[in-house]
Amino acid sequence: MTALLSEKTISGPVMYAKEITKTYGDKTVLHGVSAQVLEGQVLTLVGPSGSGKTTLLRTFNRLEEPTSGEILLDSKPLGKRSRSDGGYGDDVQQLRLDQQRIGFVFQSFNLFPHMSAAENVWHAPVRVKRENKAEAVGRAHELLGRVGLADQADQKPATLSGGQQQRVAIARALAMRPRLLLFDEPTSALDPEMTSEVLRTIQGLAEEGVTMVIVTHEMAFARRVSDRVVVMEAGRILEEGTAEQIFSHPEHERTRRFLSSLE
Amino acid sequence: MQFDPEFFTESLFSPSAPFLRGLMMTVAVSVISMTLALFVGLLVAMMARSRFFALRTVAGLYVWILRGTPLLVQLVLLYMGFSAAGIFAFETVSIAGISIAGAVQAAVVALTLNESAYVAEIVRSGLETIPKGQVEASQILGMTAISTMRWVILPQAIRTMVPPLGNTFNQLMKNTSILSVIGVQEMFLMTQSISSATFRTFEIFCVAALYYLLLTTIWTVIQWYIERHYNHKVGLPYEIPLVSSTVRVLRSGRAGLARSPREETPKEVLTP
Ligand SMILES: Nc1ncnc2c1ncn2[C@@H]1O[C@H](COP(=O)(O)OP(=O)(O)OP(=O)(O)O)[C@@H](O)[C@H]1O
Ligand SMILES: [Mg+2]
Numbered sequence: 419m420t421a422l423l424s425e426k427t428i429s430g431p432v433m434y435a436k437e438i439t440k441t442y443g444d445k446t447v448l449h450g451v452s453a454q455v456l457e458g459q460v461l462t463l464v465g466p467s468g469s470g471k472t473t474l475l476r477t478f479n480r481l482e483e484p485t486s487g488e489i490l491l492d493s494k495p496l497g498k499r500s501r502s503d504g505g506y507g508d509d510v511q512q513l514r515l516d517q518q519r520i521g522f523v524f525q526s527f528n529l530f531p532h533m534s535a536a537e538n539v540w541h542a543p544v545r546v547k548r549e550n551k552a553e554a555v556g557r558a559h560e561l562l563g564r565v566g567l568a569d570q571a572d573q574k575p576a577t578l579s580g581g582q583q584q585r586v587a588i589a590r591a592l593a594m595r596p597r598l599l600l601f602d603e604p605t606s607a608l609d610p611e612m613t614s615e616v617l618r619t620i621q622g623l624a625e626e627g628v629t630m631v632i633v634t635h636e637m638a639f640a641r642r643v644s645d646r647v648v649v650m651e652a653g654r655i656l657e658e659g660t661a662e663q664i665f666s667h668p669e670h671e672r673t674r675r676f677l678s679s680l681e
Numbered sequence: 682m683q684f685d686p687e688f689f690t691e692s693l694f695s696p697s698a699p700f701l702r703g704l705m706m707t708v709a710v711s712v713i714s715m716t717l718a719l720f721v722g723l724l725v726a727m728m729a730r731s732r733f734f735a736l737r738t739v740a741g742l743y744v745w746i747l748r749g750t751p752l753l754v755q756l757v758l759l760y761m762g763f764s765a766a767g768i769f770a771f772e773t774v775s776i777a778g779i780s781i782a783g784a785v786q787a788a789v790v791a792l793t794l795n796e797s798a799y800v801a802e803i804v805r806s807g808l809e810t811i812p813k814g815q816v817e818a819s820q821i822l823g824m825t826a827i828s829t830m831r832w833v834i835l836p837q838a839i840r841t842m843v844p845p846l847g848n849t850f851n852q853l854m855k856n857t858s859i860l861s862v863i864g865v866q867e868m869f870l871m872t873q874s875i876s877s878a879t880f881r882t883f884e885i886f887c888v889a890a891l892y893y894l895l896l897t898t899i900w901t902v903i904q905w906y907i908e909r910h911y912n913h914k915v916g917l918p919y920e921i922p923l924v925s926s927t928v929r930v931l932r933s934g935r936a937g938l939a940r941s942p943r944e945e946t947p948k949e950v951l952t953p
Contacts, residue, residue, distance in 0.1 A: 528815060
């Protein structure tokens with residue numbers, strides 16, 4: 419079995435988001451939020467609807483451009499290149515390279531419908547990273563096997579169930595050998611039966627030490643899988659701690675209320 | 682009523698050499714113009730999506746003018762107007778031993794320009810049917826804008842573009858009949874000259890109508906295969922009977938330009 423992760427680098431957080439703010443027009447949806455994930459850890463973002471979880475997660479790979487603040491990937495500013503004057507400047511090419519190292523799994527899968535499951539997985543390694551095609555195809559099948567879809571490799575997304583599609587999407591993200599995987603409510607578009615198969619897959623990754631940030635409304639899952647939990651409310655961090663702290667001994671009355679509202 | 686059945690069947694089943702040459706001209710001019718228009722139209726559609734205001738403006742003007750004026754006027758302006766003003770004249774040229782009359786060149790240019798404006802609009806609205814999530818998925822995999830277009834957007838958008846593109850090609854084939862005004866020896870002009878030589882106007886124009894119908898019907902069948910091919914590619918079934926699809930294509934003119942696949946496919950799959 420090949421390693422899921424890209425080679426380890428210096429210790430320190432894999433990703434550090436520093437004082438992220440985001441405004442749409444005159445509406446501020448993130449008020450200087452900071453968060454970090456350490457190597458091999460799982461961070462989950464929970465909170466009421468509209469609290470800014472998706473927006474925050476999407477700034478982590480600059481799919482959403484923060485209004486201010488900084489994202490560090492392995493201690494280097496994401497999508498920036500050092501300038502001669504010692505500072506950092508935006509660089510489109512660097513951003514593309516950095517984004518390749520951050521996998522993203524969407525709520526609505528966003529598979530490429532005209533490609534088979536396997537092609538979805540090997541496409542970017544071959545066309546973007548210029549990996550050897552035969553090897554990439556082999557690895558795509560291996561990854562599909564790993565998410566329990568060895569038999570579906572040649573199927574088009576339209577013929578797969580939602581849960582299967584989401585597992586293909588996870589394999590597609592893994593194929594890039596990411597440093598970090600981001601999930602935005604990976605199961606909220608799924609029926610309950612399919613939810614568990616996807617959550618099992620994600621939990622498997624967590625056990626193998628894949629570094630992840632997960633936005634979810636599945637509290638039982640969050641409790642099982644998280645090293646750290648961030649509770650958000652109205653664009654701010656309400657409370658942060660280990661899964662045990664947040665779920666068993668929440669400090670804030672509002673955290674308690676939020677958690678009990680989900681039971 | 683005067684109807685010469687013998688002349689009719691003769692003209693229909695063993696058409697004269699001039700008539701056949703006219704038919705070939707109609708097919709050749711249509712196919713060449715459409716092929717060129719696909720490239721030009723794609724280019725204009727890309728310009729219309731450009732980051733640069735100037736390019737978007739040029740594309741907008743191009744489509745506005747070419748779709749807002751009659752093909753007949755464009756044709757005459759290009760072939761006769763420009764030369765009358767001493768700006769430009771199409772001369773007979775010879776390529777690989779075949780001499781091509783100036784009128785034929787003007788016809789191809791005019792049809793290409795006119796058609797490309799329609800193609801550009803079809804491509805533009807076809808590209809818009811691709812959900813934003815597809816672009817985001819490409820972006821996070823590190824794909825450039827060009828490879829996203831090449832590998833993700835175009836292959837999907839083509840499926841939604843084929844029906845309107847096919848319909849506009851159908852229209853184009855019929856529109857070639859107006860090329861007769863600048864003396865292109867296509868099927869209509871040939872029919873006219875047979876008519877004035879034989880005075881069998883009714884019979885020979887019935888024959889011409891049947892040949893136009895044959896051309897558009899053959900194209901409809903080809904289009905059906907192309908549509909099926911692209912639906913297979915995204916794993917969709919495509920079980921519309923050929924006959925009802927023929928009727929649909931023949932009925933719809935340029936009106937059905939921007940049908941999205943979502944409102945189209947399921948309905949057709951359901952109605953046998
Ligand atoms: N493109 C946008 N333009 C304007 N406002 C936006 C935009 N995207 C998000 N918002 C607003 O930002 C706030 C946070 O949205 P976000 O989607 O991040 O919340 P969320 O915590 O992910 O909610 P949910 O649990 O419902 O997914 C919401 O009030 C939303 O209306
Ligand atoms: Mg959300």
